[in-house]
Amino acid sequence: xxxxxxxxxxxxxxxxxxxxxxxxxxxxxxxxxxxxxxxxxxxxxxxxxxxxxxxxxxxxxxxxxxxxxxxxxxxxxxxxxxxxxxxxxxxxxxxxxxxxxxxxxxxxxxxxxxxxxxxxxxxxxxxxxxxxxxxxxxxxxxxxxxxxxxxxxxxxxxxxxxxxxxxxxxxxxxxxxxxxxxxxxxxxxxxxxxxxxxxxxxxxxxxxxxxxxxxxxxxxxxxxxxxxxxxxxxxxxxxxxxxxxxxxxxxxxxxxxxxxxxxxxxx
Amino acid sequence: xxxxxxxxxxxxxxxxxxxxxxxxxxxxxxxxxxxxxxxxxxxxxxxxxxxxxxxxxxxxxxxxxxxxxxxxxxxxxxxxxxxxxxxxxxxxxxxxxxxxxxxxxxxxxxxxxxxxxxxxxxxxxxxxxxxxxxxxxxxxxxxxxxxxxxxxxxxxxxxxxxxxxxxxxxxxxxxxxxxxxxxxxxxxxxxxxxxxxxxxxxxxxxxxxxxxxxxxxxxxxxxxxxxxxxxxxxxxxxxxxxxxxxxxxxxxxxxxxxxxxxxxxxxxxxxxxxxxxxxxxxxxxxxxxxxxxxxxxxxxxxxxxxxxxxxxxxxxxxxxxxx
Amino acid sequence: xxxxxxxxxxxxxxxxxxxxxxxxxxxxxxxxxxxxxxxxxxxxxxxxxxxxxxxxxxxxxxxxxxxxxxxxxxxxxxxxxxxxxxxxxxxxxxxxxxxxxxxxxxxxxxxxxxxxxxxxxxxxxxxxxxxxxxxxxxxxxxxxxxxxxxxxxxxxxxxxxxxxxxxxxxxxxxxxxxxxxxxxxxxxxxxxxxxxxxxxxxxxxxxxxxxxxxxxxxxxxxxxxxxxxxxxxxxxxxxxxxxxxxxxxxxxxxxxxxxxxxxxxxxxxxxxxxxxxxxxxxxxxxxxxxx
Numbered sequence: 001x002x003x004x005x006x007x008x009x010x011x012x013x014x015x016x017x018x019x020x021x022x023x024x025x026x027x028x029x030x031x032x033x034x035x036x037x038x039x040x041x042x043x044x045x046x047x048x049x050x051x052x053x054x055x056x057x058x059x060x061x062x063x064x065x066x067x068x069x070x071x072x073x074x075x076x077x078x079x080x081x082x083x084x085x086x087x088x089x090x091x092x093x094x095x096x097x098x099x100x101x102x103x104x105x106x107x108x109x110x111x112x113x114x115x116x117x118x119x120x121x122x123x124x125x126x127x128x129x130x131x132x133x134x135x136x137x138x139x140x141x142x143x144x145x146x147x148x149x150x151x152x153x154x155x156x157x158x159x160x161x162x163x164x165x166x167x168x169x170x171x172x173x174x175x176x177x178x179x180x181x182x183x184x185x186x187x188x189x190x191x192x193x194x195x196x197x198x199x200x201x202x203x204x205x206x207x208x209x210x211x212x213x214x215x216x217x218x219x220x221x222x223x224x225x226x227x228x229x230x231x232x233x234x235x236x237x238x239x240x241x242x243x244x245x246x247x248x249x250x251x252x253x254x255x256x257x258x259x260x261x262x263x264x265x266x267x
Numbered sequence: 268x269x270x271x272x273x274x275x276x277x278x279x280x281x282x283x284x285x286x287x288x289x290x291x292x293x294x295x296x297x298x299x300x301x302x303x304x305x306x307x308x309x310x311x312x313x314x315x316x317x318x319x320x321x322x323x324x325x326x327x328x329x330x331x332x333x334x335x336x337x338x339x340x341x342x343x344x345x346x347x348x349x350x351x352x353x354x355x356x357x358x359x360x361x362x363x364x365x366x367x368x369x370x371x372x373x374x375x376x377x378x379x380x381x382x383x384x385x386x387x388x389x390x391x392x393x394x395x396x397x398x399x400x401x402x403x404x405x406x407x408x409x410x411x412x413x414x415x416x417x418x419x420x421x422x423x424x425x426x427x428x429x430x431x432x433x434x435x436x437x438x439x440x441x442x443x444x445x446x447x448x449x450x451x452x453x454x455x456x457x458x459x460x461x462x463x464x465x466x467x468x469x470x471x472x473x474x475x476x477x478x479x480x481x482x483x484x485x486x487x488x489x490x491x492x493x494x495x496x497x498x499x500x501x502x503x504x505x506x507x508x509x510x511x512x513x514x515x516x517x518x519x520x521x522x523x524x525x526x527x528x529x530x531x532x533x534x535x536x537x538x539x540x541x542x543x544x545x546x547x548x549x550x551x552x553x554x555x556x557x558x559x560x561x562x563x564x565x566x567x568x569x570x571x572x573x574x575x576x577x578x579x580x581x582x583x584x585x586x587x588x589x590x
Numbered sequence: 591x592x593x594x595x596x597x598x599x600x601x602x603x604x605x606x607x608x609x610x611x612x613x614x615x616x617x618x619x620x621x622x623x624x625x626x627x628x629x630x631x632x633x634x635x636x637x638x639x640x641x642x643x644x645x646x647x648x649x650x651x652x653x654x655x656x657x658x659x660x661x662x663x664x665x666x667x668x669x670x671x672x673x674x675x676x677x678x679x680x681x682x683x684x685x686x687x688x689x690x691x692x693x694x695x696x697x698x699x700x701x702x703x704x705x706x707x708x709x710x711x712x713x714x715x716x717x718x719x720x721x722x723x724x725x726x727x728x729x730x731x732x733x734x735x736x737x738x739x740x741x742x743x744x745x746x747x748x749x750x751x752x753x754x755x756x757x758x759x760x761x762x763x764x765x766x767x768x769x770x771x772x773x774x775x776x777x778x779x780x781x782x783x784x785x786x787x788x789x790x791x792x793x794x795x796x797x798x799x800x801x802x803x804x805x806x807x808x809x810x811x812x813x814x815x816x817x818x819x820x821x822x823x824x825x826x827x828x829x830x831x832x833x834x835x836x837x838x839x840x841x842x843x844x845x846x847x848x849x850x851x852x853x854x855x856x857x858x859x860x861x862x863x864x865x866x867x868x869x870x871x872x873x874x875x876x877x878x879x880x881x
Binding site: 285286288292293295296297298299300302303304306307310313314317374377378380382385386390393394397398399400401403404405406407408409410411412414415416423443472474475476477479480489497499500503504505506507509510536544547548551552556558565569571572575576578579583 | 598603605613617619621623628630634678679680683684685686689701703705706708712717719720721739741762772774775777784787798801802803805832835840848852855864866
């Protein structure tokens with residue numbers, strides 16, 4: 001690695017035909033201490049589609065999602081075996097900072113920083129050395145527009161982000177994640193803290209966003225998965241039970257367990 | 268439930284007696300609290316009374332009445348020659364506290380960052396233990412350490428073995444004494460932050476330090492300031508340890524001017540000096556009650572008390588603004 | 591949309607690494623400071639420490655004195671001050687946790703506790719001198735010292751009591767009331783036993799602080815000791831170890847002042863180490879017991 005220059009070279013991201021998997025997990029096992037959370041999950045996640053991951057709480061769906069940008073490493077030392085790929089490259093071998101730039105994440109509860117709206121969205125670009133005023137302005141506007149928040153906040157960019165409503169805060173977090181121009185967006189139950197109207201707005205967003213992005217969304221809300229996703233994967237006790245096109249999963253599931261779960265006859 | 272429930276539960280029906288006891292106990296507890304309140308007020312009252320004696324003719328005074336001006340704007344402290352300027356002590360206190368806060372503030376906050384964000388679990392336990400011990404060491408023990416170990420070391424290093432009592436030694440000792448306070452309050456500040464802030468920053472590609480510097484520290488800022496102000500309050504009141512290493516020289520301002528064979532920095536760091544607290548320890552036992560000299564010393568005590576009160580009110584104001 | 595040049599900066603990575611190293615250095619620096627202070631104190635005091643030092647009376651002019659009465663006074667004063675401050679401190683703590691309703695008055699009480707606990711010990715010393723030594727004419731004595739020391743302990747104990755009581759799970763309280771217990775019965779039979787671990791460690795900590803206190807005692811218990819041993823008289827002068835350490839050094843008439851001070855400091859550090867270990871064991875045992 002030529003450390004003599006101050007900017008690290010990045011592998012040029014190869015072009016991706018939409019039919020190829022952008023993210024792939026192969027026999028992925030994750031254990032915190034003696035507790036195995038994921039027990040060998042294999043799943044291909046295609047580009048420019050919304051993939052929903054459903055399953056009862058504690059099934060490992062959140063951990064599974066977090067593995068794709070390795071944010072799970074923050075919750076303590078985890079033992080990960082198997083393989084996770086981003087565009088065919090081993091994700092565990094990538095530098096986490098670069099990985100997380102390319103694979104953004106939105107959390108369960110909106111977590112805006114206690115800063116202005118502008119500084120929240122500009123946070124990411126600044127991390128990666130964007131300093132020019134016009135570049136930053138552009139990135140902020142771009143992020144906010146894509147998150148359908150621009151019109152609501154364009155006149156008060158200097159206001160504190162804490163003053164926004166819950167739904168606005170969550171869209172701000174989406175804008176913040178989009179401002180670093182990621183290729184994948186991971187969403188961990190992004191609407192669980194929101195009211196139905198705010199939820200609907202976010203679901204609408206997914207349709208627009210998937211033109212540019214690959215989206216993986218964890219949800220416990222069956223209707224949301226049915227409405228907003230193209231593909232659905234059902235996880236149970238750390239194992240993948242079934243995955244496929246959302247329509248198939250919801251109308252004609254291959255396993256009785258899946259049917260039990262989506263029809264609410266579970267546990 | 269796995270928690271054991273205290274045994275010996277009385278199943279007697281409520282008797283009037285127990286109700287009386289109930290009411291009586293409530294009064295008793297209230298009285299305890301009122302005792303505490305009374306202590307505070309008599310403390311303020313007595314200090315104000317004796318301190319005021321320096322400036323107002325009170326029965327029992329044995330000396331002349333001083334003016335506020337000559338005391339609080341005076342630079343010359345020579346009680347035997349009827350000169351009672353206390354500015355050297357005020358400047359001395361501010362200098363020592365300023366120096367030690369300049370060291371202990373950043374170090375304390377950074378240590379708290381380390382313990383809460385970076386240290387592995389075992390190191391966290393070690394740091395907690397170390398801070399407990401540092402805060403438990405009595406101030407006279409710090410004092411004798413300063414006198415027997417730190418002063419000779421500083422003297423050998425910078426002054427060719429000459430006496431090295433003064434601001435530097437005092438500030439170093441004081442730093443070690445107040446850092447545990449700042450660390451533990453700053454740790455509370457960081458632990459009160461939601462984990463999602465760090466996660467949010469890291470998910471955007473922050474390094475650990477970028478998350479700390481640009482999200483966590485700004486978010487915890489008001490509480491960090493409170494921590495440092497409380498540390499400052501402790502530092503202002505510390506007496507014995509500093510008294511043993513500062514050199515106790517009320518004339519330090521003129522001496523600092525006269526020590527021309529040293530560089531200004533060395534003069535500043537190593538001139539024997541005095542502070543509000545050290546002066547009290549040093550001279551109070553030698554003065555006759557109700558003399559002007561004695562009264563001024565009580566006025567210094569009152570000033571000291573007002574300064575710590577001020578730091579508490581300041582932290583309250585800070586935490587209210589946060590809420 | 592403009593494609594930004596978003597690449598991880600090597601400078602960020604270098605900064606990250608450098609700061610991690612710096613933070614480790616700061617932390618290790620404090621551990622080193624602790625070890626240096628403790629080490630220097632124990633090393634200098636070790637040659638002096640022996641049974642004779644602990645069991646001999648002090649000398650006034652000659653070398654070779656011991657600290658027997660000071661050791662006794664330290665323990666006696668801590669015990670007396672705790673006897674005085676425990677009822678008030680715990681009582682006030684119970685009031686604050688269980689009786690006081692949130693409001694102006696309670697806010698004011700809390701301010702008083704906070705203020706008293708932040709009062710510099712030299713200011714408490716002035717108060718003790720004015721009130722106990724001079725106004726009540728108790729002179730420099732055990733009783734003056736014990737009262738002044740109690741003032742130092744009260745706010746600590748109040749706060750510890752309040753915090754430990756608030757730490758008791760709500761369900762326990764509700765269960766007790768549900769069985770028809772009165773408030774006092776609930777406090778005495780449920781809350782205090784459940785809060786005992788916190789109270790006990792808090793008390794040991796207060797004792798530790800009182801044991802090491804010097805400024806307050808210089809002006810209340812005085813810098814002399816009774817020449818009879820053991821002297822339980824409340825009117826006797828009561829120089830403690832901490833005061834003795836300070837006094838021999840600043841008075842300077844003893845030829846072996848430094849040695850005496852070093853020995854005394856070592857004794858104090860050892861006592862505090864023992865107390866620290868006791869707190870830790872107590873804490874662990876009581877917590878296990880409560881589980």
